[in-house]
Amino acid sequence: DASDIEKGTYPHYMLKEIDEQPLVMRKIIQKYQDKNGGLSIDSEIVEAITAADRVYIIAAGTSYHAGLVGKQMIEKLAGIPVEVHISSEFGYNMPILSEKPLFVFISQSGETADSRAVLVQVKEMGYPALTITNVPGSTLSREADYTLLLHAGPEIAVASTKAYTAQLAVLAIVAEVSAKSRGREIGFDLVQELGIVANAMEALCDSKEIMEHIAREFLTVTRNAFFIGRAVDYYVCLEGALKLKEISYIQAEGFAGGELKHGTIALIEEGTPVIALATQENVNLSIRGNVKEVAARGANPCIISMKGLETDEDTFVLPVVHEQLTPLISVIPLQLLAYYAALHRDCDVDKPRNLAKSVTVE
Ligand code: G6P
Numbered sequence: 213d214a215s216d217i218e219k220g221t222y223p224h225y226m227l228k229e230i231d232e233q234p235l236v237m238r239k240i241i242q243k244y245q246d247k248n249g250g251l252s253i254d255s256e257i258v259e260a261i262t263a264a265d266r267v268y269i270i271a272a273g274t275s276y277h278a279g280l281v282g283k284q285m286i287e288k289l290a291g292i293p294v295e296v297h298i299s300s301e302f303g304y305n306m307p308i309l310s311e312k313p314l315f316v317f318i319s320q321s322g323e324t325a326d327s328r329a330v331l332v333q334v335k336e337m338g339y340p341a342l343t344i345t346n347v348p349g350s351t352l353s354r355e356a357d358y359t360l361l362l363h364a365g366p367e368i369a370v371a372s373t374k375a376y377t378a379q380l381a382v383l384a385i386v387a388e389v390s391a392k393s394r395g396r397e398i399g400f401d402l403v404q405e406l407g408i409v410a411n412a413m414e415a416l417c418d419s420k421e422i423m424e425h426i427a428r429e430f431l432t433v434t435r436n437a438f439f440i441g442r443a444v445d446y447y448v449c450l451e452g453a454l455k456l457k458e459i460s461y462i463q464a465e466g467f468a469g470g471e472l473k474h475g476t477i478a479l480i481e482e483g484t485p486v487i488a489l490a491t492q493e494n495v496n497l498s499i500r501g502n503v504k505e506v507a508a509r510g511a512n513p514c515i516i517s518m519k520g521l522e523t524d525e526d527t528f529v530l531p532v533v534h535e536q537l538t539p540l541i542s543v544i545p546l547q548l549l550a551y552y553a554a555l556h557r558d559c560d561v562d563k564p565r566n567l568a569k570s571v572t573v574e
Pocket of ligand 1: 272273274275318319320321322323324327370371372567568569570571
C-alpha cells in the first residue's frame, strides 16, 4: 500500500524521519531565505511580534519541549520576555497576562484539542495568535491570525523527531528576525550556522551503529533511565526521556542536574543508566560534578558532550555547532538511543501502545 512506498527501504518511519532531519534543515533555510540571502518571515508576523510586550508559547508533548528551547532563543537573541505553558494546564493556571501578549501555538499536527481550546479562549479575549505547525490548513493554522510552517514533510511515527528539530529551527529564525527588527545584533550568521547544524546532523545520522551499541549497553535490561542536563541541555533531556518512555516503555525522566540532590538521587541503584548532556561551556563543570555524584552511588553514566568540552570519560562527542543551536543536534543521539532501545526490546516503534499521533480530544 501507499504507506509502504513512503517508508521506502526503512524498517520504520521513525528511523526514516530521524534521517530526514538534515534535509529538513536545508529546506527550512531555503523556505525562509529572502533574495538577499538573509532570513525573513511575513512582515505582518514581524509586526505582531514587535508589538508584543510578552510572548506566550502554548503547546503539548514534544512541541512543549521545543517551546522551552524557543523561549531561551527568543529571550536571549531578541530580548522579548517569553512564557511557555502546557496547553492542558493553561485554562486552570492562567498566568496574569501582560498588556500586549502574543500567543504562539506550537503544534506538529495543528490539531491538538488542548491547544485549540486555549486558542479559542485567547481569541475570545481578543489577543493575536500565531501558529507554528507542520500542517498547512490544520485547525490551529486556520483559526490563528498567522501561521509559520515547519516544512518537515509528513511525520508518520507517533514519536515526533523531525518536527521537533524543525520547530527549533523555525523558532531560531523567529528569534533572529525579531532581534533584527528590534535593532539588536545577534553576533552570528544564522543561515550559516543552520547549515553547520545540517552537516552535523548528517554526521550524527551516520553514527547509527555506535548509537545501537550504546543503547544495547545502557538500555537493554533496565527498568528506568535518567537524563540529566543543565541550562538548555535540561530541556533536551526532557525530550530525550519522553522519546525513550514513549517507544521503549522504560521509565525515563529528565532532570536538571542541580535538582538531583533534592530527591532523584535516591533512585540511583547499581547500574542505573544516567545519560548526561554536556554541550554548554558555562555548566560543563557542574554537570560533570553531578555525573560523579551518581557514579559514586553505582549509576552507569553515559556522557554525551560537545567537541571542545569533552573528557576521556565521555561515551559520545557531538560535532561543534553554535551554542544557541546545540539542542538541534544533541537530541539526535537521544532519538536514536530511544529507537534502538525500543527495537532491542521488541516494541512497536512507530505505533507505541496507548499513544496517538495527534490527540484531538481534551
Ligand atoms: C501527541 C503525540 C506527540 C506530540 C503531542 C503534541 O501526544 O504523540 O508526539 O508531541 O501529541 O502534538 P502536536 O501535534 O500538537 O505537536
